[in-house]
Every structure is written in C-alpha cells, then in structure tokens.
Amino acid sequence: MRAPAPRAPRDWIEWPFFEKRHREFAQQLDRFVASPAMREIDHADVDRACRKQARALGEAGLLAAAVAPPDGDAAAIDSRAACLARETLAWSDGLADFAFAMQGLGSGAISLAGSPDLRAAILPKTRSGEWLAGFALSEKEAGSDVAAMACAARRDGDRYFIDGEKTWISNGGIADVYTLFVRSGEGPGARGISAFVVFADDPGFSIAERIDLIAPHPLATLRFENCRIPASRRLGAPGGGFKLAMQTLDIFRASVAAAAVGFARRALDEALDHVRQRKMFGGTLADLQTTQAALGDMATEIDAAALLTYRAAWRRDVQRLSTTREAAMAKMAATETGQRVIDRAVQMFGARGVRRGEIVERLYREIRALRIYEGATEVQRLIVARETLKSRP
Ligand code: COS
Numbered sequence: 001m002r003a004p005a006p007r008a009p010r011d012w013i014e015w016p017f018f019e020k021r022h023r024e025f026a027q028q029l030d031r032f033v034a035s036p037a038m039r040e041i042d043h044a045d046v047d048r049a050c051r052k053q054a055r056a057l058g059e060a061g062l063l064a065a066a067v068a069p070p071d072g073d074a075a076a077i078d079s080r081a082a083c084l085a086r087e088t089l090a091w092s093d094g095l096a097d098f099a100f101a102m103q104g105l106g107s108g109a110i111s112l113a114g115s116p117d118l119r120a121a122i123l124p125k126t127r128s129g130e131w132l133a134g135f136a137l138s139e140k141e142a143g144s145d146v147a148a149m150a151c152a153a154r155r156d157g158d159r160y161f162i163d164g165e166k167t168w169i170s171n172g173g174i175a176d177v178y179t180l181f182v183r184s185g186e187g188p189g190a191r192g193i194s195a196f197v198v199f200a201d202d203p204g205f206s207i208a209e210r211i212d213l214i215a216p217h218p219l220a221t222l223r224f225e226n227c228r229i230p231a232s233r234r235l236g237a238p239g240g241g242f243k244l245a246m247q248t249l250d251i252f253r254a255s256v257a258a259a260a261v262g263f264a265r266r267a268l269d270e271a272l273d274h275v276r277q278r279k280m281f282g283g284t285l286a287d288l289q290t291t292q293a294a295l296g297d298m299a300t301e302i303d304a305a306a307l308l309t310y311r312a313a314w315r316r317d318v319q320r321l322s323t324t325r326e327a328a329m330a331k332m333a334a335t336e337t338g339q340r341v342i343d344r345a346v347q348m349f350g351a352r353g354v355r356r357g358e359i360v361e362r363l364y365r366e367i368r369a370l371r372i373y374e375g376a377t378e379v380q381r382l383i384v385a386r387e388t389l390k391s392r393p
C-alpha cells in the first residue's frame with residue numbers, strides 16, 4: 001500500500017487565536033505523532049491500544065491539555081490547546097484522538113464540581129494516563145433527550161444505591177473511573193439529576209455488554225445493581241447533575257469539532273496527493289475541472305469549520321464567556337463538513353477509496369460517529385437556535 005500523504009504545513013497556527021505557547025505546543029504535538037508511540041497503534045485490539053495511548057499521551061505531558069490539575073478548576077483547561085491536540089491526533093490516528101478526548105470528558109465534571117479529596121485522588125491519575133476515565137450519561141431511551149434518563153440513585157444515610165443501565169459509554173469496560181449522571185429525584189426532568197464518581201471495582205457495578213462499532217473503540221453498556229457508593233462521591237449539589245453534564249459538554253464540544261477538522265484535513269492531504277499522481281484522460285485527475293471544483297469546496301469548508309472551532313475555543317479561553325452557542329455551531333459545522341470532505345476524498349480515490357486499509361476508507365468510518373456523539377447535529381441546531389433567540393429578546 002502507498003505511503004501516507006505528508007502533512008500540509010500548519011499555517012493556520014499563525015491565526016490570531018493562538019499565542020506563542022500554542023505554537024510551541026503544536027510542535028510538541030508534531031513530535032509526538034512522529035514518535036514510535038503513534039506507529040504502534042493496533043486497531044485489532046482497541047482496549048490495549050487505548051490503554052497504551054493514554055499512557056503515552058500522559059508521559060509526553062499532553063494530557064495536561066485535557067485534564068485540569070487537582071488544585072485548578074476546569075477553567076485551567078486551555079480549549080485552544082485541547083483543540084490543537086485533537087486536530088493533530090485525529091489527523092494521525094482516530095484512536096489516539098479518542099484516548100486523549102476521553103481522559104478530558106471523563107474527568108471534566110470532577111474538575112468542575114469534585115471535592116478537593118476527589119480531585120486529589122483522581123485527577124493526577126487521569127492526567128498521567130495511569131487511570132482511564134469514562135463519561136456515563138446516555139441511556140437506551142435517553143440520548144438526545146438526556147433529561148429522560150431512568151438510571152436512579154437513592155440515598156440511605158451516608159451512602160447512595162444506584163440501579164439501572166447506561167449505554168454507548170466510551171471507555172466502558174476499560175475505564176478505572178466513571179463520572180455518572182443519574183436520576184436522584186430532587187425534582188422532575190432535568191432538575192432531578194445528580195452526578196457521581198463510580199470506580200470500576202465498586203460493588204454492584206458490572207459491564208452488561210461490549211459494543212462493536214464501524215470504527216471500533218472501547219464502548220459498553222454499564223449495569224448498576226444495588227451499586228453502593230459513599231455520599232462523598234457526589235459531584236456538586238443534589239439535583240445539579242444535568243447542568244454539570246451540560247457544562248462539561250460545553251467545554252469539550254469545540255474539541256469534537258477540532259477532531260473533525262483533523263480528519264477532514266487528512267482527507268484533503270490524501271486527496272491532493274492522489275489527484276496529482278492518478279493518470280486519467282491523458283493527464284492527471286488534478287487537471288479535471290470537476291476535481292478542482294471539489295478541492296475548492298473541500299479547502300474552503302475546512303477553513304470555515306476550523307475558524308468556527310478556534311473562535312469557540314478562543315472565546316472560552318480569552319474572553320471567558322459562555323460558549324454554549326459557539327461550541328454548538330462549531331461542532332455542527334465541523335462534523336458535517338468532515339463527513340462531506342471525506343466522502344469527496346473517497347470519491348476521488350474511486351474503487352480504492354472503499355478498499356479496507358486505505359486511509360480515506362478508515363476516515364470515512366471514523367468521522368461518522370462524530371455527527372452523533374456528544375450531542376447530535378440535530379441537538380446542536382436546537383441549542384444554536386435557542387441561544388440565538390435568547391440573544392434577541
Ligand atoms: N450550561 C449550563 N446550564 C444549562 C446548559 C448549559 N449548557 N444547558 C441547559 N442548562 C440548564 C438550563 O438553563 C435549565 O436550567 P433551569 O432549570 O434552571 O432553567 C436546565 O439546564 C434544563 O435545560 P433545558 O430546559 O434546556 O433542558 P432540555 O431537557 O430541554 O435539554 C438539550 C435540552 C436537548 C439541549 C439537552 O438535552 C442536550 O444537550 N442533549 C444532548 C445531550 C448529549 O450531548 N448527549 C450525548 C451524551 S455524551 S456522548
């Protein structure tokens with residue numbers, strides 16, 4: 001099989017969203033993706049690969065861009081660095097991006113609302129990649145409508161007992177620690193949800209099912225049967241779990257957009273390399289105007305998605321303003337763009353584009369879930385519309 005396309009120069013690092021430390025961090029990322037850690041990712045054994053990746057990312061100090069230190073709060077997470085990391089890792093390999101992203105998403109609510117003891121016990125370990133983290137929010141009947149969740153906790157003295165299931169949980173089956181959102185009954189719907197920390201060895205916790213995907217990563221259904229945890233494991237106030245989940249998602253949504261940009265940029269790099277080499281009608285594929293029109297659209301849409309992504313990250317980091325609307329815009333635009341760009345790249349590759357083992361074939365499978373997880377495109381539309389309506393009373 002042909003060698004992968006070289007990476008296009010990262011000229012967008014000169015955009016005004018970035019500071020000197022981001023340019024230095026980008027170089028650190030480049031060194032990491034060129035290191036042996038990235039050449040040895042075994043997609044046939046995703047559990048082992050993700051454990052190894054998390055460790056390698058931790059050892060390289062890169063998880064500091066995803067997990068806040070125990071004495072800082074989630075504001076210590078630099079969104080632009082997290083986005084640069086995901087864009088670079090996704091360009092290189094979706095599993096590396098996944099391992100990075102899950103440490104952040106799984107630790108975010110602990111940074112935001114964990115007691116000092118919980119933060120001190122967990123965050124250094126998720127930040128180093130020693131422990132893997134999961135974010136347990138979705139249920140079979142509560143994905144987009146997350147307030148409809150049924151998995152429940154009841155309090156008994158200084159303990160909580162949890163019963164029910166969570167599904168589509170990334171890192172499920174291999175995570176050491178999960179942030180869990182369950183119905184706790186303080187009020188109806190979104191007002192009656194609380195968040196907790198659950199460890200994989202808590203009594204009453206088990207993995208009900210492992211789930212396979214078109215682009216495999218560790219994923220499972222979690223089961224709680226009279227699962228007993230101390231009340232000190234609650235994150236934030238009773239009934240505050242829904243808002244905590246939304247705040248956590250707000251922090252990391254722009255980074256999902258960044259991953260989509262990384263996948264899309266890789267598809268464009270592969271496509272550019274291919275169309276210059278592929279002979280057709282006495283010239284190359286690149287000579288055809290239909291190809292040029294597609295390349296023009298791809299390049300423009302990628303830059304538009306990247307601008308929305310880094311605008312959201314910059315707004316959070318520098319302006320310290322809510323990014324509910326901006327992150328939703330970025331996630332929606334970048335994941336939809338990623339899908340279109342990669343589909344066009346597959347088309348340019350012709351039959352080779354759907355052959356197992358081709359990079360564009362892998363990208364085609366990897367991009368699909370991003371339009372669904374952490375808030376489907378339809379939910380992002382809803383969020384953007386609500387926030388826009390609010391902005392003009
Ligand atoms: N930050 C802080 N608070 C927020 C918030 C945010 N981003 N979004 C909503 N809230 C608050 C609201 O202000 C409201 O508070 P009050 O009760 O004090 O008024 C409360 O949370 C409930 O909000 P809302 O009425 O908007 O809840 P809905 O049930 O209508 O939910 C959507 C709205 C669809 C936006 C929400 O369910 C959602 O984001 N769903 C997708 C979830 C998701 O990403 N799932 C994937 C799982 S992770 S792979």
